[in-house]
Amino acid sequence: MPPTEAADTIVALSSGRPPAGIGVIRCSGPQAFAAAQALAGSLPEPRLASLRHIRRPGSDMLLDEALVIAFPGPRTATGEDLVEFHCHGGRATVDAVLAALVEQPGCRIAQPGEFTRRALVNGRIDLTEAEGLADLLAAETEVQRRSAMARAGGAFRRRLDEWRERLLALSAQAEVAIDYADEEDGETAPDLRPAIAHLRQEIALLLTAPRVEPLRDGVRVVVAGPTNAGKSSLINRIVGYDKAIVTPIAGTTRDVIEIPVSIGGIPFLLVDTAGLRATGDEVEAIGIRRAKEQIEQADILVWLGSPCEKPAGAIQVASKSDLAQPAERGGLRLSSVSGEGVQELIAEVRQRAAALMPKGDELTLDRRQFRLLGDAEAALTRAASLSDALLVAEELRTARVAIDAISGRAGVEDLLDSLFGKFCLGK
Structure with a gap:
């Protein structure tokens, strides 16, 4: 996401299409609180819903009576200051509140999936959770919902984070072996290869899990x-x-x-x-x-x-x-x-x-994740068979790059454009 876009404050309807009982409008970004105050007069205490008269700034025109909730960043859905307006869900009411918000300085209508993309950029979620959320929004069966919930809930992210930390620790040990190559005759520490093999087995086990495409x-x-x-x-x-x-x-x-x-x-x-x-x-x-x-x-x-x-x-x-x-x-x-x-x-x-199909909340992999995880497993297979610390360190780096690509830490900009383009404006 270009910096100029990230600096904008984005606005969108996040609930269902009007007419509905309630229309939830979200406003996220550096000017979210100022824009909300311009319409509501004042904001309630953080995370406390309070009734406000919503008026068009610069006039006494009453647009709606709505519940307003302010969420100070970074502990929000997007990692930014965020305000929700729980309005009456008529089409004219929703359109009037949206129009008043985008008239405020620095505010614009969000692009499809931009709220979730900002959550990714700001570290609130990783790419696996975003992909799980996309599947959750599209889920039509109970099996699909449970599988998507497991991914959107961060179970895969936590496993990837653990593997990454272990890879970093192994890489540090390999670097020590390189620094002391003369004393160690270029060999890795005695316990390095067994630890690599153990990590490889864990990754290989997940590679046997059901794939997400049939689901x-x-x-x-x-x-x-x-x-x-x-x-x-x-x-x-x-x-x-x-x-x-x-x-x-x-x-x-x-x-x-x-x-x-x-x-x-x-x-x-x-x-x-x-x-x-x-x-x-x-x-x-x-x-x-x-x-x-x-x-x-x-x-x-x-x-x-x-x-x-x-x-x-x-x-x-x-x-x-x-x-x-x-x-x-x-x-x-x-x-x-x-x-x-x-x-x-x-x-x-x-x-x-x-x-x-996955059993219960069992993790599933899509084609991209399966390919990258396979790359990491192959690199660890090679590393576990090597004795030269320099070569082992390079294979560990290759495995770590693959893990980082799965979680979205690097090399996924084209994928992000495609993924978030499938989301609705308010997600």
């Missing part, structure tokens, strides 16, 4: 197989309405169709794919290529083809059980017409999905 975007369930195997009909039966086009014509589905759905509190993304077969049709061939890509990307694969062609780990389904089936068709007998086997398939999919 955030939905467990990706890909339905695949040859043409006319009943893939689209099965998708329609599961979601309860005709989402995918179904015809007797082979090759009807020519592109990937994604349908988000929640089943038993677990978010899923059902993926219908083009039927697999040899074809000279250029458009259908593109659809088949995309279908093969989806098979590779699936969290769970439902296979409606021949058992001898089934990809490893897929759920084998013998579809169209209401019709005569070839003897070699094995797996779960299923009919999208009669409903036979559909609930059994859903139960199997849910069981597999549960293994991909």
